[in-house]
Amino acid sequence: MGTPLGDFVRTKRDSTQPESLGLPDRGRRRSPGLRRLDLASRAGISVEYLTRIEQGRDRNPSVAVVNALADALSLDTAERNHLRYLAKISGGECVSHTRPAPAPARREVRSSIRDTLSLLEPGMALVTNRLGDVLAYTSTYESVTAGTGLLDTESPNLTRYVFTDPRARTFFAEWDDIADEQAFDLWLGPSVENAEWLTSELAPVAGPDFTSRLNQHVLPKRGVLRLNHPSAGELSLRREALEVSADAQQLIVYIPADESTAEAVEQLRHRGRRLGGGLRAIS
Template structure:
């Protein structure tokens, strides 16, 4: 059975074309990308050891080995941070844990007051598992008719991967799906991630599982939404971390005048109110 660390190293190795590293074309191979031999040589470790890491049979590589692999793979600063994070949580899997309760859905009163100050803007509070805990009336406006907030406990990941309407609503559905899958690795603990995937994976199907294991660092560009009313919205996202609660306050800002005008038209049609889900 693989590990998050092994999956990431293997995915990065498979994504590197040998020719880009000055290696000769060795003809057709069963697997794309770099051979284990090449990566192991550059990292200064044995092929056997690299194989154990990738297959999850060695879950505690030293910091020196992790850094050597980062150098050999020529990872970006963001990718290096992600590699070290995966090494940390992969090692933590070996420990004995008491299965935790699902993460708290409580939103601090001060955060709710902040949301009220943001009205009539577009903003939400979420946790690392994608639960929508509170939102402004503006967020309700831009998601009206999409089904995202129709359930008692709306969850972005469940909606994205299981509701067919999500593919029409998110103009760049593939990119958003990669973003959400990647962000699950930043869940408060590995156990909470497993708690969600045990519930979500069976209904979301193999596409969700594949994206989760790819570890694609998101680009986080402009969020493009196709509102059911016919408006095409382009939104910028600003995120405020709430580390004590492992939550995020996300504010969505119009990326252009056309979007601002469209939101104004939606607002004139309906007066939004703050809604908190506890």
């Protein structure tokens, strides 16, 4: 059985071309990317040890080995941080019975965060946790997402919507990038809560589009969010995510990236006001 650490190292090795690291092209290979021999040599470890890490048979590499692998793969800062995080949780799998279980994902939004969200009106913003639960949102967020199916359920969840609602593939113009984001963020949530949610609810209905992304550890780009709105047409939104670290939540603010989007959002907001929209906290 593999580990998140091993999966990530193997995926990065397979996607790294030898010439990008200044290594000679050794001709056709049975598998793409960097050979184990080349990566092990660059990291200063044996091929056998690298194989054990990739296959999950060694779950506790030292900090020096993790850093050496990061250097050998020429990982950027975000990838290095993710590699270290995966090394931590992969090692924890072997000794989890000696550690207290992490607290489940917090679904209540503190009053101070709700007040902050209110101050952002009439802007477009929401509060979510790492599982994708939509916990609170401004009236403008509700107006812009109306008719897309995202907020139709009693307990809306962005991750479930992205992977199980066909409307999401139309609503998100760059669906693949959004799917990568939602899968990646699950690694940052409480592991016990994640395991229960994935096993009982999401994985059985989300299919291979979800499981393949979860295991590949694709670090998201998080660029401009492009939407195909059912009535307003194309929208482009910049995003700013503010961490509410004490609650493992995020306050995400959406800012129109161009004038046409700003005008469309304003029209949708006025339409929502006529329907009686207002700040809503799910919890």
